[in-house]
Amino acid sequence: MNQDLLSELAAIVSPSQVLTGEDAAGYAIDWRKLFPGKPLCVVRPGSTEEVAAVVRACVKHGAGIVPQSGNTGLAGGAVPDSSGAQVVLSLSRMNRIRAIDPVGMTLCAEAGVILQTAKEAAAEKGRFLPISLAAEGSAMLGGVIATNAGGINVLRYGMTRALVLGLEVVLPNGEVLDLQRSLRKDNAGYDLKQLFIGAEGTLGIVTAATLRLVPQQRNTLTALMAVESPQAALALLARAQTELGDNISAFELISGISLGLVEQHFGLKSPLQGGNWFVLMEAASTLPGLRDVAEEMLGAALEAGEAVDGVIAESGAQAASLWALREHITEAEGRAGKGAKHDISVPLIEIPAFLAAAEEALAPTPGLILNVFGHLGDGNLHYNVVMPKTADSEAINRLVHDVVARFGGSISAEHGIGQYRVGELARLRAPNELALAQALKGLIDPEGIMNPGKVLARRGGP
Ligand SMILES: Cc1cc2nc3c(=O)[nH]c(=O)nc-3n(C[C@H](O)[C@H](O)[C@H](O)COP(=O)(O)OP(=O)(O)OC[C@H]3O[C@@H](n4cnc5c(N)ncnc54)[C@H](O)[C@@H]3O)c2cc1C
Incomplete structure (x- = not known):
């Protein structure tokens, strides 16, 4: 055991924020319980300066660093290997919202802020952070950015990448890279922050970010439609795009089998029974009148046979119960x-x-x-x-x-x-694309200490 490193980490963050043994167990395994690991320790810095000092200590002792935020990732990216030598760096104590600007429509927050907390803080100012996923009650901004998370609102607002205006990153040499600009337009040189978004912690540690907000939509329509086939679902999508334009904020396909699993493992029953395919769609607008247009559109879709049955939520509670069906699929599958x-x-x-x-x-x-x-x-x-x-x-x-x-x-x-698809990426990506990615990794993280073995196959290093 690397006792010197443990002592140095304790001196940086205080002994109570360095967890080992049983205390570290919850951080050592992923959400799906597929990739159990064994860390040297879990370290929980409380500031950007502490993150930087932790990184420098790990470099000095040649220890690999595994950044972890909410640990809801589905690819095994946030957990250590089984060597007992890697340090899990948890961002969970870095949970301050630094600023919300309702006019510039930005939110600046640390990496350990839970996505739902950030959304609630934005909503208090009449603004919406349009990243929505079933794990938002646990996923944290650092992990959301490091995975370039998608979710149900991508159709309208893009992936997380499209919503990040600024970033603060601790590099693998322990330097702080301040890319915290909150500008909508900035073409001054390479857009370096994009390198770290979606890099899954292999190039550096995201410690804070400035995110783009949008106005809170006051009028929402949620509908569950039964369709005969995926082809019919695409016809319904085309109609919705024509009639509702970019007011469509979600358009989810759900198989009858998925709904069956949710009913079997959570007792949640769909209001539409039978059938092989369903569409759960949501449209939202700041302006009134959306509901009439959407209802007319869905009526026309039923007449045209693009949908065969449907239910429109009449209240927020009904909309939530339709979304609950969708949001429980991943967990129901885990239980199956x-x-x-x-x-x-x-x-x-x-x-x-x-x-x-x-x-x-x-x-x-x-x-x-x-x-x-x-x-x-x-x-x-x-x-x-x-x-x-x-x-x-x-x-x-x-x-x-x-x-x-x-x-x-x-x-x-x-x-x-993460680690789940490393082999498949190596098998299916063009060799020159992989070689360029490895060259970038080598340039930014020459010691190979950042999240070793994730995304790209390990090449030396800890
Ligand atoms: C029920 C359920 C539903 C989900 N639905 C969706 C969905 O619809 N869309 C979607 O995209 N994902 C979804 N996910 C996956 C997951 O929630 C997202 O990937 C989320 O963005 C991960 O955030 P996290 O804070 O839990 O990250 P973690 O799991 O902690 O980490 C994920 C990766 O990011 C790295 N990382 C974490 N924090 C940092 C940091 N500060 N700096 C650098 N690297 C870091 C980790 O090393 C790891 O590689 C779902 C997961 C669950 C369990």
Whole structure:
């Protein structure tokens, strides 16, 4: 055990903020409980200066650093390996909202602020932070930025990357890089902050950020529609885009199997029973009149056969209960048994053909349950497979990803690579793209101490 490093870390953050043994256990395993690790310790700095000092101590002792925020990531990126030598750097104590500017529509906060807390603080000023995901009660801004999180509002507002105006980062040499500008327009040189967004902690530690806010939408319509096929869901999307434009803030596809899992494991019942496919959509506007237009649009869709049944929420509580069905799918799947997650995207128009081809590729493997749901409006599906304990999940990953590649898609639309998909990224990415990524990593983190073995295969280092 690296006793000298432990003593130095305790001197930086105080002994009570260096956790070892049982106290560190909750930080050592990921949300899905797939990647148990063993850290040297968990260190919880309370300021940017302390993060920088921790990094310098780890460099001096050659210890790998694993940044961790809410630990809700689905790719095993925030947990250490089993060597007992890596330091988990938890951002959870860096939880101050530094400023909210309702006129400039920005929020500046530290990396350990829980996403929901940031959203509530923005809402108090009549503003909306448009990053919405089922884990928002635990995920923290640092992790959201480091994974370039998506969620249900990407269709209208873009990925997290599109919402980050400024960033404060501690580099792998312990220097603080201050990119905390809150400008909407800034073309002065390379946009360096983009390097750290979505890098999953492999290039540096995000300690604070300035995020773009939008006006709080006063009028919202939430509807659950039954559709006969993914093709029909795309026709409904096209109609909604024509009639509602960018007032559509979410357009989710949910399979009947997914709703069945939610009912089985959480007792939550859909108001629409039977059927193979459903769309959960939301439209929102600051202006009145949205509801009439949306209701007319959905009526026309029913007449045209693009939807076969539907329910429109009449109150906030009803809207919340429709969203609860969607938000419990991931946890219901976890309770259903062993699973292989595929967080894929393909060009929208290819979704029906992709679904048919993936089902065909998996047909020879017995006992699989296809739990398919996701952000249809973004071409992003969670093509998840619940399987018997004896099934070879890696073989299933490869089968699905090969189909994704055939359709020109991505093997990670929003959850990231972490350690879960390192092998698949290396298998499917062009060699020159991987080589450039490795060269960048080598330039910024020459000792290889930042989140070793995540995103890219390890090349030396701790
Ligand atoms: C029920 C459920 C639903 C989800 N739904 C969605 C969804 O719709 N869309 C979506 O995109 N994701 C979703 N996720 C995945 C996850 O919530 C997001 O990836 C989230 O952004 C992770 O935030 P976190 O704070 O938990 O990060 P963590 O899990 O702590 O970390 C994630 C990665 O970021 C790195 N990291 C963490 N903090 C920092 C930092 N300060 N600096 C540098 N690197 C850092 C870690 O090392 C790790 O590689 C879901 C997860 C669950 C459990």
